[in-house]
Amino acid sequence: QPLIELREVTKSYDSPEGRTTPLKEVSAVIPPESVIALMGPSGTGKSTLFRLLNRLEDPDHGSITYKGKPLSEWDPILLRREVHYVFQSAVLFPKTVADNLNYPLKLQGKSMSEEEMARLLERVGLSKSYLTRSIEKLSGGEKQRVHLARSLSLNPHVLLLDEPTASLDPESTERIEQEMRCYREKGHTVLWITHQPEQARRIADQVWHLESGHLRQEEMKR
Ligand code: ADP
Ligand code: ADP
Numbered sequence: 001q002p003l004i005e006l007r008e009v010t011k012s013y014d015s016p017e018g019r020t021t022p023l024k025e026v027s028a029v030i031p032p033e034s035v036i037a038l039m040g041p042s043g044t045g046k047s048t049l050f051r052l053l054n055r056l057e058d059p060d061h062g063s064i065t066y067k068g069k070p071l072s073e074w075d076p077i078l079l080r081r082e083v084h085y086v087f088q089s090a091v092l093f094p095k096t097v098a099d100n101l102n103y104p105l106k107l108q109g110k111s112m113s114e115e116e117m118a119r120l121l122e123r124v125g126l127s128k129s130y131l132t133r134s135i136e137k138l139s140g141g142e143k144q145r146v147h148l149a150r151s152l153s154l155n156p157h158v159l160l161l162d163e164p165t166a167s168l169d170p171e172s173t174e175r176i177e178q179e180m181r182c183y184r185e186k187g188h189t190v191l192w193i194t195h196q197p198e199q200a201r202r203i204a205d206q207v208w209h210l211e212s213g214h215l216r217q218e219e220m221k222r
Helices: 046-053 076-082 097-107 114-123 128-132 140-153 170-185 197-203
Strands: 004-015 018-030 035-039 061-066 083-086 158-162 189-193 206-211 214-219
Touching: 004 046, 018 046, 018 061, 018 214, 035 170, 035 197, 046 061, 046 083, 046 158, 046 189, 076 083, 083 140, 097 114, 097 128, 097 140, 114 128, 114 140, 140 170, 158 170, 170 189, 170 197
Parallel strands: 035 189, 035 206, 083 158, 158 189
Antiparallel strands: 004 018, 004 061, 206 214
16 A cells, blocks of 8 residues: 555646646655655745645645545644654754754653663764754754754654755765665655755655656666
């Protein structure tokens, strides 16, 4: 059974400049335990697709199912716990890294030990010493990794990543790619927006090219 299935999904926006239709009757299947690289020029609808998968918006036509159930029947809050959107611009609080990592679990009345937080940071290639550092003093790439670590703390079944390594050096990029391979091995699914064909080939089971509203799928051999 597919984990996620899109059937003839159409989404348009009206603006003073006219109507744009980033998704035109897009059909696709996302198998469980897969990494999908989502490619396409800026403004082609990659984040639109993510917003639909996360129910931040609904399609104009067509349907999307998650675990066999239409998204329209999912409680958005429950859905977003399972299908987690890691926005490109991280929304972090001007506090310490530890405060930020703790935040989502605190909302659920839980907490994390220092060891657990250190392990989370390690997964994104940051040392334990970052826990006490304040967010304002981190670089863009460091913030991006704290953001990803915070998302990982929720252990979502599906991760929607918007260029998670865009401002990272090659070594940190490799760390994140490795971590996402492990994540898939543990049974999770990752959709990953990237502009780098080499990265898509390294990480993905399938590469999706979005252009002019249409989706072209390229199967990777591994
Ligand atoms: P990408 O993520 O591939 O860069 P987006 O999904 O953000 O592209 O946008 C796809 C197209 O839809 C763009 O032309 C964008 O301007 C348009 N668009 C996205 N969101 C809205 C909106 N809320 N209102 C009007 N147009 C939008
Ligand atoms: P960008 O790719 O321009 O940096 P983000 O990664 O922050 O944008 O967000 C991805 C998309 O999700 C954008 O189109 C943005 O408008 C939308 N978005 C960001 N935050 C929210 C939110 N809290 N609720 C709904 N949509 C959001």
